[in-house]
Amino acid sequence: MLTVVSFSLCPFVQRVTAALEARNIPYKVDFISLKNKPDWFLEMSPNAQVPVVITNEGTALFESEAIVEFINEEYGPLQSRISNEQKAIERAWSYQGTKLYLAQCRTMSAKDRESFEQRGKPLMTALSKVEEQLSGDTKYFSSDQISNVDIAWMPLLYRADLVAQHTKHDFLQQFPKVKKWKDSLVKTSIAEKSVSSDFFQKFKDFYLTNTYISGYEAQQSAHCCAESC
Template structure:
């Protein structure tokens, strides 16, 4: 059986587990501590990072882009009819999403309003680009799920959690991205691609008292659009 080596709140892992769920492939997950990586993991992960996918032939694959392409090649593409150009475009939009995983982690980790402002702006630049692409279909460029939807799923899932838990909406003003987010969350893939204790771990890390998103209630308070001129009374 396929096996994913994972860290509970890692978005790169979630992209891969979401693909496995979308393709309805059976897999098991082994969680490791990133602050105390086991030697067996270092032996199979040249970059020392998760995800690692151990294939049915017992080959260890690393780097989420490579793993995502492997799953497409080995188990059937999500959009089998794409031209070479459309595949390249999909890869590029997927990359724009995955390139922002750590930007979102940074924004969520902000300890001050100033940090949150600066970091959300970077993240929102990517959502703004998406806003210009969306609108014709249910998902990214089709009424069927694609690689691009899987690459953006962790960002959209986390934006939804942050809005529900803190009132701060990374997607404020992006109506098409919000519709896309709703369509993707409606599939149930976001919940199915994380572990049962995901919310507990996520809250413990990003919504603790140290983090501005944990400390403040942003409902009726600073928003990404007003944050420049905002004197937060909510913190």
Template sequence: MHLELISFNRCPFVQRSVITLLHKQSAYDITYIDLAAPPAWFLEISPFGRVPALRVDGETVLFESAIINEFIDDVTPGTLMPADPLLRAQNRGWIQFGEQCIGDQYQLGNAKDEKTWDDLLERTHRNLGKVEAILGAGPYFNGAAFSLVDAAYAPLFMRYALVREHLDVISTEDYPRLRAWSDALLALPEVRDSVVENFAELYRASIRDQGGYGASVLTPG
């Protein structure tokens, strides 16, 4: 089966799928597009015009990172979802919630003024607090075994780590379990290798270029 991931080099949702592909040691091709000027062929195959899209055997196209990741898991050896249906459903819920956390993070970087920033930071902490409250002893979301929830949150953790010298959002003091989970994931090769080589600079530049209050806090100077 041939898998082609359509990607944008800074997208955290694409990164979820790359982590899953790397973890499962699956062969795949990656095609980068510029989301600011998406090519016509992409708009034809991606119903929402969003990445990631996964083209299977050159024809069928899947969209939505959580769905793509379950498909990758299904067609490769081993499983990254719990066997118990109740746990699987709970895991899917927290994967979905991860999108909210990624959205909070994106908006923080874009915050134009201090008031917007304060409101967003409050919401960010409220949401992170919900995740902290349900985490177990780790090291991964479900305990000893890496799963698709881990792939879903690692991009969020990588981005917070890249601006940590200016603002430690997931501090050990505030979030002991979340931070330990973040540290465990960021140490994995499949997470480290899931972004382009110059990602750190690309990511910081994407915030700096916003030029608002969020940029002045997260990427000063």
């Protein structure tokens, strides 16, 4: 069975586990601490980053893009009969999505409005571009069949969904077609299955506690007002 070496909050790991879940491929997960990476991990991971996938042959694969390509080739593509042009378009949009993972993490971690807005700019620009690209007539990015580009955007859209459900911030508010796409993806349950059972608790502790999106700044100013009264 494949083993995915993981850190629970990592969107790059979720892209890989979602690609496996979407194909019903069984896998084991080994969680590591990124603050204290074990020697066995450092020996097998040239970039010292998760995800790493250990294949049935015992080979360690690294870089999520290469791992997703391996899954596609080893277990078959999610979409049948896709033209080379469409394949290139979806690859490019997948890249656009994965480029935003860290921008989203940084935006969610912002402590004040100024840094939240500053860090969120590339995210908002990219979301407006994808809004223009979506037809709004299909369940997923380009058809009613889930594909690699949907999987690539899933970690980001799943996190946006959690933020919208549990705070007053909705990253997708101005983007109705992206929101509809996100709803279709969330309904598949692939996102939920591709994270650990304690994912939400960890996500909440990290991004929804003492951050701008958690209402931290509002609480701080309420506190200041209370003190000055």
